Amino acid sequence: MPNPTKLIINCETKEQIEVELTDEEVAQLEADRAKAEADKAKADADAAAKAEAKAELLARLGITAEEAALLLA
Amino acid sequence: MATTYKIIDKSILTGTQANVEFTGLGSYSSDYTDLKLVISVRTAASGSYDYGLITFNNNTSSYSTKLLYGDNSAAASFNWGSSAQLSTGMINNSSQTSNTFSNVEIYIPNYSSSNNKSCSIDTVQENNETAYRAMAAGLWQNTSAITSIKLAGESGSWVSGSSFYLYGIKNS
Secondary structure (H helix, E strand, C coil): CCCCEEEEEECCCCEEEEEECCHHHHHHHHHHHHHHHHHHHHHHHHHHHHHHHHHHHHHHHCCCHHHHHHHHC | CCCCEEEEEEEECCCCECEEEEECHHHHCCCCCEEEEEEEEEECCCCCCEEEEEEECCCCCCEEEEEEEECCCCEEEEEEEEECCEEEEEEECCCCCCCCCEEEEEEECCCCCCCCEEEEEEEECCCCCCCCEEEEEEEECCCCCCCCEEEEECCCCECCCCEEEEEEECCC
């Protein structure tokens, strides 16, 4: 099965060429995609942890998010 | 259209491509100070949606994206720091209504300067059900002039019909 292709648009020469990805580029593409998904999952987890910590703090203080915003305004 | 805003190159895909790369941008540094990409894209991936990824000069480090996004019912933010690419936010994949695409505009000021490169990213999905809208500030902490821009889907390849337009903006 052939590798996926990429389109290179050379703005200097105005040539557009379709090139089959090398095995190395396919591996890099998969690694990039895996890293991007891992980065996103980490950011999601960090955001969820922050939201949970915020909710716990509000519960401990016995105030709502709106009341907390009012205090900080 | 003002003469200060000119198309440099474009492509409308007639088949699937893993990525699309504009090269040779260094030859325009004396003509244009800023670049603007206008793309209409959809990927072949499955799942709720895909993300678009942007890479400059084939360099995969020191990017960060601060994203504000919302769907039909709620808004939220997303901080994607120290990553290998910039993110456009949510874009269409095979889960969205057939033959619909996401519109993405990416504005890159001073693309040849010796400062770190910032950009603004504006994205909206087209879909008969939930559709996301995202606005982002992107930063590439690198002082090199941008000579190439690569656009890829995070999880899938661009499908036929996706279009890519690159404009140059003059400062005079």
